[in-house]
Amino acid sequence: xxxxxxxxxxxxxxxxxxxxxxxxxxxxxxxxxxxxxxxxxxxxxxxxxxxxxxxxxxxxxxxxxxxxxxxxxxxxxxxxxxxxxxxxxxxxxxxxxxxxxxxxxxxxxxxxxxxxxxxxxxxxxxxxxxxxxxxxxxxxxxxxxxxxxxxxxxxxxxxxxxxxxxxxxxxxxxxxxxxxxxxxxxxxxxxxxxxxxxxxxxxxxxxxxxxxxxxxxxxxxxxxxxxxxxxxxxxxxxxxxxxxxxxxxxxxxxxxxxxxxxxxxxxxxxxxxxxxxxxxxxxxxxxxxxxxxxxxxxxxxxxxxxxxxxxxxxxxxxxxxxxxxxxxxxxxxxxxxxxxxxxxxxxxxxxxxxxxxxxxxxxxxxxxxxxxxxxxxxxxxxxxxxxxxxxxxxxxxxxxxxxxxxxxxxxxxxxxxxxxxxxxxxxxxxxxxxxxxxxxxxxxxxxxxxxxxxxxxxxxxxxxxxxxxxxx
RNA sequence: UCCUCUGUAGCUCAGUUGGGAGAGCAGGCGGCUGUUAACCGCCGGGUCGUAGGUUCGAGUCCUACCGGAGGAGCCA
Numbered sequence: 195x196x197x198x199x200x201x202x203x204x205x206x207x208x209x210x211x212x213x214x215x216x217x218x219x220x221x222x223x224x225x226x227x228x229x230x231x232x233x234x235x236x237x238x239x240x241x242x243x244x245x246x247x248x249x250x251x252x253x254x255x256x257x258x259x260x261x262x263x264x265x266x267x268x269x270x271x272x273x274x275x276x277x278x279x280x281x282x283x284x285x286x287x288x289x290x291x292x293x294x295x296x297x298x299x300x301x302x303x304x305x306x307x308x309x310x311x312x313x314x315x316x317x318x319x320x321x322x323x324x325x326x327x328x329x330x331x332x333x334x335x336x337x338x339x340x341x342x343x344x345x346x347x348x349x350x351x352x353x354x355x356x357x358x359x360x361x362x363x364x365x366x367x368x369x370x371x372x373x374x375x376x377x378x379x380x381x382x383x384x385x386x387x388x389x390x391x392x393x394x395x396x397x398x399x400x401x402x403x404x405x406x407x408x409x410x411x412x413x414x415x416x417x418x419x420x421x422x423x424x425x426x427x428x429x430x431x432x433x434x435x436x437x438x439x440x441x442x443x444x445x446x447x448x449x450x451x452x453x454x455x456x457x458x459x460x461x462x463x464x465x466x467x468x469x470x471x472x473x474x475x476x477x478x479x480x481x482x483x484x485x486x487x488x489x490x491x492x493x494x495x496x497x498x499x500x501x502x503x504x505x506x507x508x509x510x511x512x513x514x515x516x517x518x519x520x521x522x523x524x525x526x527x528x529x530x531x532x533x534x535x536x537x538x539x540x541x542x543x544x545x546x547x548x549x550x551x552x553x554x555x556x557x558x559x560x561x562x563x564x565x566x567x568x569x570x571x572x573x574x575x576x577x578x579x580x581x582x583x584x585x586x587x588x589x590x591x592x593x594x595x596x597x598x599x600x601x602x603x604x605x606x607x608x609x610x611x612x613x614x615x616x617x618x619x620x621x622x623x624x625x626x627x628x629x630x631x632x633x634x635x636x637x638x639x640x641x642x643x644x645x646x647x648x649x650x651x652x653x654x655x656x657x658x659x660x661x662x663x664x665x666x
Numbered sequence: 667u668c669c670u671c672u673g674u675a676g677c678u679c680a681g682u683u684g685g686g687a688g689a690g691c692a693g694g695c696g697g698c699u700g701u702u703a704a705c706c707g708c709c710g711g712g713u714c715g716u717a718g719g720u721u722c723g724a725g726u727c728c729u730a731c732c733g734g735a736g737g738a739g740c741c742a
Binding site for chain 2: 230232233234235236237238239240242251253255271286287288289290307308309310311312313314315316317318320321323324375376411432434436437438439440441442443444447448449528529538539540581587588589590591592635636637638639640641649650662663
């Protein structure tokens with residue numbers, strides 16, 4: 195969107211560029227939305243414009259000699275859209291390097307302050323959720339959007355540099371055997387007139403000839419590609435129909451799932467750590483203004499804590515050691531933490547927030563509490579699983595080395611009373627040229643929540659989908 | 667799904683043992699010779715979430731439902 199790239203009319207530049215002192219003296223044009231207007235005692239106005247290009251606003255000086263000053267400019271209010279042309283000059287006031295002395299201001303659309311919900315003052319995040327069509331115009335969601343974008347870019351850059359191929363796994367899946375929780379059914383059957391067969395719905399009449407659902411994970415399909423091309427990753431939407439009402443759950447969220455052939459659990463854990471550190475480094479390097487806002491207004495201390503994470507190696511603990519630490523912690527827990535039980539939120543919180551005070555990689559979980567595809571360890575009672583936990587948010591990564599031994603996989607399916615036929619293609623990957631391989635899933639919004647310090651995951655995605663809520 | 671809290675003006679909230687609704691901000695008008703979230707004055711604005719019930723009388727008490735928040739479970 196700059197004037198130099200040849201895409202748009204030469205004088206049009208971004209507010210981010212216009213705020214830079216190197217443009218002083220140039221005649222330029224900016225296009226965006228008014229954040230606020232202040233009238234000077236001298237009979238002219240300061241109009242602050244934001245076009246999304248950066249956190250800060252461009253201050254525009256609108257003198258009363260402009261032909262439409264009284265009619266338009268003097269009444270400009272937050273949310274109005276304008277095109278302003280003028281000369282960039284050094285700012286006479288503090289707080290910004292430059293300002294635009296307007297030669298012309300064209301008002302494209304006014305936002306009537308009587309009706310426009312966003313005020314100059316602070317709104318609660320809960321209220322802004324009701325205005326998801328307007329909240330990107332606020333400082334918080336502008337910053338959030340740029341942070342999300344930067345993280346997305348880093349995801350691709352990191353995996354591309356590490357030799358991973360970006361693949362697209364299906365959104366619609368025709369098997370209900372993924373076992374990762376409640377799924378949303380996809381159907382074209384008439385719900386008021388379902389075809390029945392012996393009293394049950396006849397899904398052979400459905401669009402795909404069988405039951406189909408929205409995906410809860412692209413992992414199994416990613417394994418197909420990993421065992422052909424070596425290293426792959428997905429970055430796509432994921433759907434969970436669980437009725438969970440918390441600040442950490444969404445019914446629709448974005449997940450990144452790398453899968454790598456010839457990676458064992460150690461390689462997998464190292465990959466996860468390098469990946470997270472890369473995300474943090476890029477974020478802190480290139481989203482300074484936005485992160486400074488989160489630091490100042492959302493969670494003081496967040497930047498320092500992220501820096502610390504970047505500099506130190508992650509702590510690693512086996513599940514068994516974690517249980518030992520909980521046992522000898524002297525801490526009072528509401529839930530028990532015996533070996534073989536899944537760790538409760540309070541346990542994870544103790545481990546990350548009090549014991550290690552930073553990210554923690556837990557691995558080698560009891561096989562009884564983990565899915566069939568995780569690789570069985572030699573001790574006969576644990577699997578090569580690993581989770582990455584971080585303070586405040588909890589689990590952001592769950593992964594494992596996958597069971598590559600055909601006989602072991604078959605007996606695990608049998609143990610868990612799953613039908614081998616349902617997994618015929620998954621099993622064939624082990625029949626034909628099987629290799630050790632590993633992967634993990636990282637919840638994108640959880641990372642956003644962690645790095646911004648936002649308390650509720652519903653504010654970490656543009657349009658949150660939660661039980662009872664799919665507005666916009 | 668469970669537990670707890672909550673729903674009063676555009677926004678944030680106050681409203682005392684049930685007696686007829688208030689403040690700040692925002693907005694409108696006016697004033698103020700460069701300002702950078704709340705300079706001064708005046709003005710307008712509310713079926714007190716919805717539906718029942720108790721009572722002479724309900725924002726206030728009771729019941730149900732709906733929305734929101736925090737925590738739990740499930741998970742990423």
